[in-house]
Structures are given as C-alpha cells and as structure tokens.
Amino acid sequence: MLSEKSRPVIEATLPLIGERISHITPKFYDRMFTARPELLDGLFSRANQKNGAQQQALAGSIAAFATHLVNNPGTLPEAVLSRIAHKHTSLGIVEEQYAIVYEHLFAAIVDDLGEAVTPEVAEAWSEVYWLMADALVKIEKGLYKQQANDKIWTDWKLVAKEAAGTGSVTFRFVPADDNPVTVAKAGQFVSVRVPLLDGLRQCRQYTLSDAVTSTTERVITTKFDGGGEVSPFMHQHLNVGDIIELSNPYGDLVIDTTGAPIVLATAGIGCTPSASALATLAAAGSDRQVLVLHAEATEEAWALKEQMRESIESLPNAELKLWLEDIEAKAADTVATEGYMSLANLELPADARLYLCGPLPFMRAVRSQAIDAGIPAANIHYEVFGPDLWLAA
Known part of the structure; x- marks a missing residue:
C-alpha cells in the first residue's frame, strides 16, 4: 500500500513522470548496459532495445502501476504484475537484480528531470518502485517453487523441424538431460536461449503450440522475424540433432480445459x-x-x-x-x-x-x-x- 505521505506527491507528479517516462527509460537502459554489459548476454533482448519495444513496455508498466496505486489505494494491479512476473521467471530474473535496475533507473530520472526531483519526490517514487519490485519478487519466488526443477535453463534436443505456413516453422524438442520436466498448461510459453554467431546469447518467449499433456516433448511454432535475432537463428541455423536451452513453462494466459464455453x-x-x-x-x-x-x-x-x-x-x-x-x-x-x-x-x-x-x-x-x-x-x-x-x- 502506498503511504499517505507519498500518495499526494505521486498524484501531483504522475502527469510529469508519465509524460517523461518514455524519454527516461532509454537513458536508463543506456546507463545500465554501459555499467553492466553482461546483462545483454542471455537476459535482455538486443532487438527489443533497438526497436524501442522494451523501453515502451517498462515505461508503460511503471506508469500503470503508479496510476493504480493512486486510483485504487490499498490494492495492487494483480493482472499487470502477474504478466510481468511470468516473463521475468522465464528469463531467470532474481531479487538482487532489482537493486541494479533501481540504481540506474533513478539516475536516469534525475538526469532527465533535474531539479524537479526534490528529496520528497525521490522518496515517493522510490516507494513506488520498491512496492512494485517487492510484489514482483514475491510472485516470482512462488512461480519458481511451482516448477519440477530448480533450474532456469535445461537442455533440449531438436528432433523435428517442419514448415508451418508461409514463413513459419514448427520445432519439436525432447529433453537432453536428466532434469525433471514441468508439465505445462495450454496457453503457456517457454523462453528459448540460443548462442548467436557473434557469441552472445539471446532469448525469446514462444508459446507452446501443441498438446501439453506430455513431459517428454516441447513444441513451438515461430514466425520468421527479420528484425529479430532469435527466430532468424532458429530458422536458418538450428538443425535436427542440435541442443539448445529452454526455460520451464510460464505464462498466466492459461486456457481452461473444463468449465464455461x-x-x-x-x-x-x-x-x-x-x-x-x-x-x-x-x-x-x-x-x-x-x-x-x-x-x-x-x-x-x-x-x-x-x-x-x-x-x-x-x-x-x-x-x-x-x-x-x-x-x-x-x-x-x-x-x-x-x-x-x-x-x-x-x-x-x-x-x-x-x-x-x-x-x-x-x-x-x-x-x-x-x-x-x-x-x-x-x-x-x-x-x-x-x-x-x-x-x-
């Protein structure tokens, strides 16, 4: 719950932050990747950085969270937090990384807004950030515990690669190690992590595209994205017999298999x-x-x-x-x-x-x-x- 001390400050400054947040987030990512370039290796998407999608998503989530706290005191935007948490756990985000984000995000806010960031404003928005971070960490820890193993990534072997409509391919994988396999739910996704030709690993989430009743197979269908890096690698360089890393299944768009129409x-x-x-x-x-x-x-x-x-x-x-x-x-x-x-x-x-x-x-x-x-x-x-x-x- 947002404190009574911070709520009027957030309410007063939300229009300014909302207006500037899309300018702040690119500065944040520039700062963070300059200081921590290793985060681009298998965690953040270079393609989404280039096209601005990641910056827009972060800006939107912060603005949506703060707006909810102002308009709905005493509650949290559960749907927003759930979607973010499922994406985070599929990438292996851990609690310690929220402090890294906080450091560079608030440096970018001060850089952009200058003297408008008074100690009172900084304290209020810090409260918003840590309310959001703490809520996400709690959800993410729960999601990790639901998995059949404690691994972020496990090895899977490609056993079939089939054309699926214009520009799309279906990939079928079987386990390539002895780790227990979590049973997925219809509508969930897995993250795929692949080594690119320049040596950097990149990730992308893909929804499972066939029945999810088995623990011996993962099936995904991807469309070639010329502006991305993962699907071109998979379509052009991944061959039957190759082994790549998949995450456990995540995603809160679980499609009920019983009940109402x-x-x-x-x-x-x-x-x-x-x-x-x-x-x-x-x-x-x-x-x-x-x-x-x-x-x-x-x-x-x-x-x-x-x-x-x-x-x-x-x-x-x-x-x-x-x-x-x-x-x-x-x-x-x-x-x-x-x-x-x-x-x-x-x-x-x-x-x-x-x-x-x-x-x-x-x-x-x-x-x-x-x-x-x-x-x-x-x-x-x-x-x-x-x-x-x-x-x-």
Whole structure:
C-alpha cells in the first residue's frame, strides 16, 4: 500500500513522470548496459532495445502501476504484475537484480528531470518502485517453487523441424538431460536461449503450440522475424540433432480445459496458444463448447491450419470461423469470410471466456467488439508476443 505521505506527491507528479517516462527509460537502459554489459548476454533482448519495444513496455508498466496505486489505494494491479512476473521467471530474473535496475533507473530520472526531483519526490517514487519490485519478487519466488526443477535453463534436443505456413516453422524438442520436466498448461510459453554467431546469447518467449499433456516433448511454432535475432537463428541455423536451452513453462494466459464455453480469437502466428488449447482438449476427449475465430492474410499463411482443423473436427462442440484478407486464393472447400475479423452477427455465449492473441491493433479491436457484445471485461484475456506494449498505451 502506498503511504499517505507519498500518495499526494505521486498524484501531483504522475502527469510529469508519465509524460517523461518514455524519454527516461532509454537513458536508463543506456546507463545500465554501459555499467553492466553482461546483462545483454542471455537476459535482455538486443532487438527489443533497438526497436524501442522494451523501453515502451517498462515505461508503460511503471506508469500503470503508479496510476493504480493512486486510483485504487490499498490494492495492487494483480493482472499487470502477474504478466510481468511470468516473463521475468522465464528469463531467470532474481531479487538482487532489482537493486541494479533501481540504481540506474533513478539516475536516469534525475538526469532527465533535474531539479524537479526534490528529496520528497525521490522518496515517493522510490516507494513506488520498491512496492512494485517487492510484489514482483514475491510472485516470482512462488512461480519458481511451482516448477519440477530448480533450474532456469535445461537442455533440449531438436528432433523435428517442419514448415508451418508461409514463413513459419514448427520445432519439436525432447529433453537432453536428466532434469525433471514441468508439465505445462495450454496457453503457456517457454523462453528459448540460443548462442548467436557473434557469441552472445539471446532469448525469446514462444508459446507452446501443441498438446501439453506430455513431459517428454516441447513444441513451438515461430514466425520468421527479420528484425529479430532469435527466430532468424532458429530458422536458418538450428538443425535436427542440435541442443539448445529452454526455460520451464510460464505464462498466466492459461486456457481452461473444463468449465464455461471458450472463444479463441487469434490472428496470424497468434494462433499458437489456440492450437495448443485445442490439441489438449482433443487429447482429453473434451465436450466443452469452443468457438474458434481466426484471421489470416491468406489461407496459405495459416501456420497451424491442419493441426487446428484436426483438433476441431475431433471435438464434438467446437466450431471454426475463418477470415481471410485474400479470399480469392483459398481452397475450394474452405469456408471463410473476406476481410478482417468481426464479432458482428456472431452468437457469443454470455458466460464465455475470450482468449485473444495476435497483433496489438487486432486484439484491441476484438476486445472492444467483445465488450460491446456483452462479454464482461474480466472474462477477456490476452497474450502479447514480446514486451507488453498494451500497457504502454
């Protein structure tokens, strides 16, 4: 809980910090990586530093956390903290690293705001930072304890590498060591850590894309990202028989396999959590009501088309609605609607849980349509690939 002494200071300075935080965070990262260059080796993404995504995500999370403390005294933004904590644990973030961030972040704040950072302001924003850090550390320690092993990274061997739609590849891994393997949940992700050609290790989170009932296999499907570093390495240099490091499974977008009806709304490579959920439901012989909504530029680009259709066909109460921007190129037996996904004229169960995954504009648009259709905001869940830029807006 934010102290009564700090709350009016935060309330008064939040507009200024909110306005400047996107300028402060690049200075913070420059300072930190200059002082601690080793943090770029297997922890922070160089690609997300270059494109500004990590800076935006950090700025958004700090602003969202402070705003919540001001507007909702006595509570914490649990959803925000949970998403951040799951990403942190998949990378092996530990308690001691929060002091490093604090040192360089507050040096960047002072550098940017100068005399506006009075002792009173510095004390109040320090309180905000440590409230957030302490809450995250508590969640992260709990997440680490839930795993079947105490390792951040374990070795996995690539046993299959298969094309999956235009520009995407499915990778199948089996354990390459004797560490106990945590059973994943549908919708969760693993971090992949690979050694690049320049010797630096880089990480990226990828959602599991097949059934998660086994501890003997991890399956991910990735789209080639020319602006990234991990997917180009995996697509171009990772071969069957190679061994790389995977984290334990994390992610708070866990798709229920029993209970109320679910609506899975995805676009592009965002279909991976949906594909995993469908395969897991099919493996369990579920009779749950499932409405699958998917949008693609072309049918050929649909990365997990065959797997998802096979799962849907085996589920007695599953239905697929497909949207294609280029409908002329579809197969003759494919039923699809031309254009972008729209929830208009769809019958959505009133008690449905909606899961979103895809480009941010897509998720925002579909979420708004779902709320207009009567689905409570609390029943709408989403997953963002990479840094969570939803908060930055």
